[in-house]
Amino acid sequence: MVETHKLTKNQKLVVEALKSAEGPLSAYAILEELRPHGVKAPLQVYRALDKLMELKLIHKVESMSAYVACVQPDCHTHKTVGFAICSSCNGVQELPENVVSLHLDNWAQETGFVRSGIALEVRGTCKTCRENEAAEACC
Amino acid sequence: MVETHKLTKNQKLVVEALKSAEGPLSAYAILEELRPHGVKAPLQVYRALDKLMELKLIHKVESMSAYVACVQPDCHTHKTVGFAICSSCNGVQELPENVVSLHLDNWAQETGFVRSGIALEVRGTCKTCRENEAAEACC
DNA sequence: GAACCAATGTAATAATATAACAAGTCAAGA
DNA sequence: TCTTGACTTGTTATATTATTACATTGGTTC
Numbered sequence: 001m002v003e004t005h006k007l008t009k010n011q012k013l014v015v016e017a018l019k020s021a022e023g024p025l026s027a028y029a030i031l032e033e034l035r036p037h038g039v040k041a042p043l044q045v046y047r048a049l050d051k052l053m054e055l056k057l058i059h060k061v062e063s064m065s066a067y068v069a070c071v072q073p074d075c076h077t078h079k080t081v082g083f084a085i086c087s088s089c090n091g092v093q094e095l096p097e098n099v100v101s102l103h104l105d106n107w108a109q110e111t112g113f114v115r116s117g118i119a120l121e122v123r124g125t126c127k128t129c130r131e132n133e134a135a136e137a138c139c
Numbered sequence: 140m141v142e143t144h145k146l147t148k149n150q151k152l153v154v155e156a157l158k159s160a161e162g163p164l165s166a167y168a169i170l171e172e173l174r175p176h177g178v179k180a181p182l183q184v185y186r187a188l189d190k191l192m193e194l195k196l197i198h199k200v201e202s203m204s205a206y207v208a209c210v211q212p213d214c215h216t217h218k219t220v221g222f223a224i225c226s227s228c229n230g231v232q233e234l235p236e237n238v239v240s241l242h243l244d245n246w247a248q249e250t251g252f253v254r255s256g257i258a259l260e261v262r263g264t265c266k267t268c269r270e271n272e273a274a275e276a277c278c
Numbered sequence: 279g280a281a282c283c284a285a286t287g288t289a290a291t292a293a294t295a296t297a298a299c300a301a302g303t304c305a306a307g308a
Numbered sequence: 309t310c311t312t313g314a315c316t317t318g319t320t321a322t323a324t325t326a327t328t329a330c331a332t333t334g335g336t337t338c
Contacts, residue, residue, distance in 0.1 A: 008284095008285065008286090009286095010285085010286080026324080026325075027324095027325070027326080028324070028325070040287075040288080041287070041288060041289080042325080042326070042327090043286090043287080043288085043326090043327080043328095044286075044287075044288095046325095046326065046327080047285080047286085051285095062201035062202040062258070062260065063201040063258055065294090065324080065325060065326090084247075084250070084252050086252075087255065093250070093252070095243075095246065096246070098242065099242040099243055099245075099246045103237065103238040104234075104238055104261065106238075107234065107235070107238045108223075108261075108263075111223070111232070111265075111266065112265070112266030112269070113223050113225075113232070113261070113263050113264070113265055113266065114263045114264045114269060115261055115262070115263040116226065116262050116263045116264070117261075117262040117263070118259070118260070118261050118262065119201070119202055119258070119259070119260040119261075119262070120257070120258070120259045120260075121201065121257070121258040121259075122243065122247075122252075122254055122256075122257050122258075123254070123255050123256040123257065123258070124247070124252050124253045124254040124255045124256070125252070125253045125255070126250075126251070126252050127250065127251030127252065130251070130253060147316065147317085148317095149316090149317080165293080165294075166293095166294070166295080167293070167294070179318075179319080180318070180319065180320085181294080181295070181296090182295090182296080182297095182317095182318085182319085183317075183318075183319095185294095185295065185296080186316080186317085204293085204294060204295090204325090
């Protein structure tokens, strides 16, 4: 279990905002949401985000400049992290660790590159949006 | 062969700047480099970048907000693209297509997610930097 | 308490990216 | 040739994302 009780006030606020969000939030979206709770400046959010990423409680979706709470139960132990992002609804699904790593290990060994982390962002259209688009087109 | 002769003036300038660069360049770094050639505004660069990405002649390294010319000979046919980024020197190596795709296909089929593109950014330390660090530490 | 370290608050600014609109270019067809 | 329309361009202004710098607070250790 993660020791969430050690988090500071701002860190708790930020991680809770992300957990209760539908999808990824930008730093400034988080700021707006937390203004009523006394968070006033971008830096307060960014500092909390940095620490939370260090603790592997959240992730940054690089291609969106946005942040998500990790949904996988033992995510803080992951070395491999990926997302599937729907270009239509901006929804994000986490990719299980096993979809990626294997081949990379070989490549890393061959080239002498030592991995510390990975960002995998798959773009596409999710099932729901695809079905909606099909429904609109058919009639 | 790619039809580079169809590129507009700004597009040619931008792609050439990226090709002759050591590593990834930010949009504003490109702008500074091209000022002597009459490029004056960020939008001129961003528009060229957009088109070049559409043509698959260059790629964006999301986690650096920077852009690189594709080095793989048939890169414009790739659906899968990845980079290994050294956290020490910021150098970027392109990952061959075959290191990633397999497992993703299964996952995509299971979840009904239709892929259109992929951004894979592996963080770590490259061989050269690792050796340099080792040399510094040993004595 | 004094010294210290980490977290905080605040203001200012840097870096990255887009919106809005006017104007120029060029090929296809009347 | 003229004109229409799609596309590219130039320019200004502005939005969005992220960091620097510095003063302050709050607890921990000696």
